[in-house]
Each structure stands twice: as C-alpha cells, then as structure tokens.
Amino acid sequence: MYILFFTFEIFTYLAFYLYWKGFLETVRHINTGQFDIVLAKPASSWLITFFRGGGLHNILAAVLGSIYLIIVIHNYSLPVSILSICLYIFSMSLSLIFLLCFTSIFISLNFIFGNFQASGIGFSFQDLYKYPAQIYPKSWFFILVVTPFSALVTVPATLLISKPFDMSILGIYLGSIIITSIICNLLWRFGLRRYSSASS
C-alpha cells in the first residue's frame, strides 16, 4: 500500500508539473487565437502546447514522494532490482502519456465546439487510480472505464516490487494506452483542420 500511495504521489505531481499549465493555456489559446503562433512553428503543435512545465511545488512534491518511496523500499527490504526500476520508470511514463492523451482528446473538442473546459478532466479521475486496480469488479463498465485509470498507478507499483501480475489488468492498461493515443492523434489532427482561429 505504501508503494502504491507514494507512486500515486509521484505520478500525480509529475503530471501536474508537466501538463497542468499546458492544459489550461491550450484551452485559452485555442479560443483566443493565440494558438496561431504555436501552429505556425515547424514542430509538433501538440508537444509545444502541452509541455509547458510549471509549479516548483509540484516537482518538489514528486521528489518528496520519490524519497518516501526509497525509504519504504529500504525499511521493508522490498525486492527491487535495476530491471524493476527501469520497468517502473517506463510504465510511469506510459501512465503519464495516457493521462496526457486522455485529456488531449477532450481539449481537442475546443476546436469543434468552442469553449470546452476540459483541462482538469484527467485529474478528476484521481480517486480511481489512488487505489489498487485489483479491488474493482470485472464487469464491462469497470473494464472499459475504471480499470484503465486504476491501472495507471497499480501497474508501475506492481512492476517496481516484482509482484506477480494480473495479466488482464496489464492487458487493459497497455490496450487503453494504445487506443487512447490513437484517438488522441486522430482527434487532434481533425481538430486542427477545423481550427478557425479568432478574429484580429
């Protein structure tokens, strides 16, 4: 539970640090026409607009979470290896990508519907990924909606301490990341075609 808890801390505050400003600013920029400046640049508009970074307090909280995690691993002599650390970092990155893609899908709706406040939608599901994915039932609703979120923290935490894995959860986790990334990419491109800027 400690591993899960501190992984949740690290994940949440890293996400806030990496994306929060970008999410807020992107919605504003799309609706005010400031997005023109981003779109004119020879680089991925998606990357430029979302990765803005911000909030020293967020990165400090993530670092603190990492310190607590190391203390817990040490105190309880948990079976952590170089491979498990690498898998932990890799899966955390995948989880962060999922959160970004998921939120980006809703932010893309600003291109189509105008002012669509969606910046915090990924963070609204915090309560789902705060708890182990295993506690949720295996009905269609949970598999399609809840488990992808609950796995965001459960998978990295499980990989870190090399615990036996529920492969169905891993499968749902990887599948939902791939599907979300594809939908995000398609919707962003579709949204860019519909982008009408704002009058000068």
Added chain:
Amino acid sequence: MPIITVNHLKKHYQVHQKDPGLSGSIKSLFHRKYYDVKAVDGVSFSIEPGELVGFIGPNGAGKTTTLKVLSGLLYPSSGDVSVLGYIPWERKPAFQKQFSLVMGQKNQLWWDLPAMESFLLNKEIYEVADDQFKNTLDELVDLLDVKDLLKVQVRKLSLGQRMKMELIAALIHSPKILFLDEPTIGLDVVMQKKMRDFIKDYNRKFNATILLTSHYMDDVKELCKRTIIIDKGKLLFDGALSEIIKKYADHKLLTIVFSNGVEQKDLEKYGVIKEFESPKVVISVKREEAPKVAAKILEKFPVEDLNIEEPQIEDIIREVFTGKDVA
C-alpha cells in the same frame, strides 16, 4: 517565378448565433442557428520574390484570414495556394522553416522569461546553426538597438520594445517570407517610424518577400510600392499605390486662398465645394478640367495662392471602403 500564388481562394465560415440568456443557451443545445460568413471570396494574386506588398482593407475585409491561409493556419474552403512551392496547410516543416508570421496583437515571446530565452527556443525549433544564430542575432539587435534589453523579462518591456523583440524572434531563422499582420498597431509615432525603417532595411538587405497588413496608411505609403485592397472578401485593387488615385479618384482638389472675401455661391459653378473657410476654399473638380478651372478662377477672382493637389490617399481608400464616389 512567383513565390506566392493565390488562385480563387475562398474561406467561408459558419458562425453560430445564440439568443442571450439561459433559455437561449438551452435552445441552442437542440437547435442551432448559423449564418455564413464569406471571409475570403475568390481572391487571386501572385507575389514575386523580394516584393514588399501592402494588404489593406477595412475591419472584417479578409486580410488576416488570407494571411492565415497563406501561413497554413487555416484550411481554405476552396482555391489553390502555393507559397515557396508548398501547399501551406499541409504544414510541412520544410515550408514552416522558411516563413515567419508576426501578428501585432499576439506574442510568441514567453512572458516571464527574458527575450533571449525565447530566441534560443526558436533557434532549436527552427534548427538554426550556432554561428548563423549568433550572426543574425547580432545584426538584428544592432538594427533594432535592443542590446541592453535581451536579458530583461518580456513583461517588463514597453510595447515598442516588445514588438522589436517579437520581430527578432520572428527573424532569427532568416525567413524568406515575412507575413506581418498589423505590426505597428498600438505603437507611438516614433516607434512606428522605426519599425517601418527596419522593415524597409530588412527587405532591401535580405531580399525577403514581405506581405504587410495595416490600418495605418503611413505604413503602406512608406513601405509598399504595390498595394492590394480587399473588402468583404473580394479583391478590389492590385497595383501601385499611385494607380489607386488614377483609378478611384477622377477629381483633383483646388486649394485657393483669396485676398478678398468671396461668396460661396460664386464658386459653386466651378466644382464641388469641399471646404469653405474664407479666405481659404477647397474645390473638387474633374481631373481633366483642373487646369482650365484654375485659370478661370485666377482670371475672375483676387487669388493670393492656388494649389492643385491629388486627394489624400486616406480619403480615397476611405471612400473606396464606404462605396462612395471620390469627389
């Protein structure tokens, strides 16, 4: 060979209309009313390399929309556009690295950082080599005289200083084409002159093609040999500024200062009285009759001074926009 070619460009929008209030909001969820806006409606022109072209029109004429299509920000409804041999809305990086868009009312500089940080970011985005970056930056900083401001937070700069930094950020990758959308808006007269001088120098020195939109006629008069006038999405005129006068103003203005008082009714048969503040009178007469009318007035009245002038270009443009005869 033209560097920019536009053929029958159209950009139409559907704009949603909503009744005010909560009931209007609920109604619009189920039944949306739209109206069509023809922002650009069949515009065609081409621009040769190194030209400095002014693009003028009233608010809502379609100037900025055209610029946005040319820079690939918007997809057109129909028509063909080619800029540097590329289709702009495909947004190929190779194309985007060769042009720059400066919008007077939008900024690309990071607000809380010194301008130098934004320049370095642009250097990486546009993949500018270190030595080229240094040379270009030094040259632009000298031209715009902003050496002491490079390390100051952008939000602490004045509007004029910020516009200079915006220009540097836009030119750091030495673009072949520069789209300037109202670059002097909000600047004082001194700064406007400096900006114009810089744009002129840049065009001359680097042979960059510049397409400039502005509401200030001084920008167009000082900078642009060629002017495109657009109104309600349609191209009204494309040619030299002096040609506007010949095409739209078939009259000349006689400014006369009389030594003695003259009755207005005595002058009405010579032309249209534009201004009557005795002893100074301004009469509008047909272009071809101006010398003859001037001679008759000199013969009949005690004249202290007489000038034959073209109408002000601003007045001509205003009349073109409002659809009135320039008389």
